[in-house]
Structures are given as structure tokens and as C-alpha cells.
Amino acid sequence: MSDPRRSETMRAFRLTEWQASPALVEIPVPEPGPGEVRIKVAGNGLCQSDLHMPELPPQMGEILGWQMPFTLGHEVGGWIDRLGAGVSGYEEGQAVALVSTRSCGSCHECDSGFDNACDMNQRGRGYGMNGGIADYVVIESTRPLIPIEKLDPKLAGPLTDAGTTSYHGVRRVADKLGPGRTALVIGAGGLGGFAIQYVKILTEARLIVVDVAKDKLERAKALGADEVLDGKREDLAAEIMTLTEGRGCDAVLDFVGSDATIANGITVLAKLGTYAVIGAEQGKLDMPLMGALGGKNASIISFVGGTDADTRAAVSLGDQGLLRNDVELFDLDDAPTAFDRLSKGQIAGRGIIVP
């Protein structure tokens, strides 16, 4: 690894001030301190949330404890490049994916297995701290390291975020999805595409997928959906009830979260079912909650991201070659272009920045 940049500077796509576009700049290659590890980035997946970070008002950044400047990118795969003093159990050159969330491992939420709800996760790699859209990134401990064997580290990033959140959703409802049960996935984009695969891998349920885009429904079929339905049809809820012989769906995973998808998702929920809202469209439920759910003994859950264990499970499935992960690759020098195309909805699958 005789990279001339190594002891000098590197490229980093960063926010340098509040409410301004990110820029590709040259900064010194970071040195790992005691307990830290430097990763040579193979690929960093782009996320919709990256688009919102430049819009944050400074007050919000202060509340979250974010400090300018910082490098974007929270979906990292790469190779261990240098171990800080006192770090053992890992080798330089080892291929790894990094857990994208940041957690302490000892608070009530972490102890309960919900480290995605840890207070420490208000600020992390790529959101308030230096992230992976760069040649190198330094991590503060070995806690996020997931060794990978067969998976190309360049492609691992999306599994640590989109692939993790959707894994968490399916895992939370998997106990409802035995043989003869039905799962409904609303929204077959990046997260939904992974969820379709997890429902098929982890459960024996039949799977219905709803989306408004024809190409996404075709992809959903290819990924294993048993039935696909156009989300624009007026009789959507009635059609789902017909398909389930009037029982409804035992688990609904809503990756859109709009007024319409929430209303439909709750309406078609079966007795004892669970409706999970994951999509961030901030829809509202315009019906009496007790009336909609009480007679069904149904429940509603919501969450942001997945846990450390979910990431390890998702990366493991990827490492075994069991996941389809559609990506488009961009050179690090083209990060501004990739960012622009993401904002215009012009990237099919997940965009990955490759240094």
C-alpha cells in the first residue's frame, strides 16, 4: 500500500459551514490515536439523510453536539489501514464494514438491545463527526468493526444503513409471520427492496408489495414478492383484503409513511397484527386510534435505524452472497455530482462513492 497521499493529504467531501453545500477539499490524513483505528475507505454509500444535513440550522447542530467542519458519509466499507496504540485482535489490510450508528454499549437502551436509541447516536461518523466520503476515516474504537470475507468492501456500506434499518423492521415483526400469514411492504425503494428479501429469508409468510412506480414493482417481483399492487389504485385496501380472504396482513412495513400509506396500512392490518412506520414522510392518522386497532388487538411500532446486531446480521447475509444490493458507483472526485443526482432522485438503487 504505497499510497503517496498516505503521509500527506487526502480528499474529503465535507460540510465546512452551516447551511452551505458540501465541498470536496484536501485535508491531512488523520492519524489514529490510542484505541482508534484508521480505515482506508473502499466505498461509502449515499443516504437521503446526507441531503438534509447541509440544510440544518446551526441551533439544531448545537443541540445535537455537531461540530463544523466534518466529513459526510455514514455507510462505510473498507480495509483496516492502521491500528492505534493498544488495539489488538485485528490486522492491517483486513476487509471490514462499519456499524453506522454510534452507541455506548452500557446505557439502558443499549442494555435492552436497542443501541439505535442510544443518546450517543445524536452525533456520529458522517453526522457531526468525520465520515467516510474520503480516502480515510478514523474510528474511535473497534466497536463498529465487522470483519467481512467474501463481500467486496466497496459494496458493504449500504448494508450498514438501508440494509440494517429494513432488517430491524422485519426482525421486529418476524414473530407475526409464520406459515399462512401475510406480510405487506409499502414502498419498494432502497429500504423496501432489502425488506422484501429479508421477509423471504427470515419468514415463511406470503408477501404483498405496494409501490406507485412500475419499475419498482417489477424489481419487487424479481426479489421474491408474491403479489405486487399499484399504490395509486383507488381500491387498494379492498384488493389487499380480497387477496388475504378478508383477514388482512399480519405485519405491515410502511417505508413511505404518508397520510395515504398510514391509512391503508392500518386499515388492512389483521387481528394481532403489527404496523411498523419507517418512512419519514410525516403522514398523520386521521381516524380514532382505539377504533382502528382496539378490536384487532393490533400494535404500532416505529424506530430510526437498526441495532448493532441488525447490522452484523445484514452484513453476514451479504457476505454469504444472499442479498441483492443494486448500486451505482461514483469516483470520490465526482462526489458533488453524485450528491446532486441523489437530490434529483436520479440514482437507481444506492449510490456509492469510491475513493
Ligand SMILES: [Zn+2]
Ligand atoms: Zn442513512
Ligand SMILES: [Zn+2]
Ligand atoms: Zn447507549
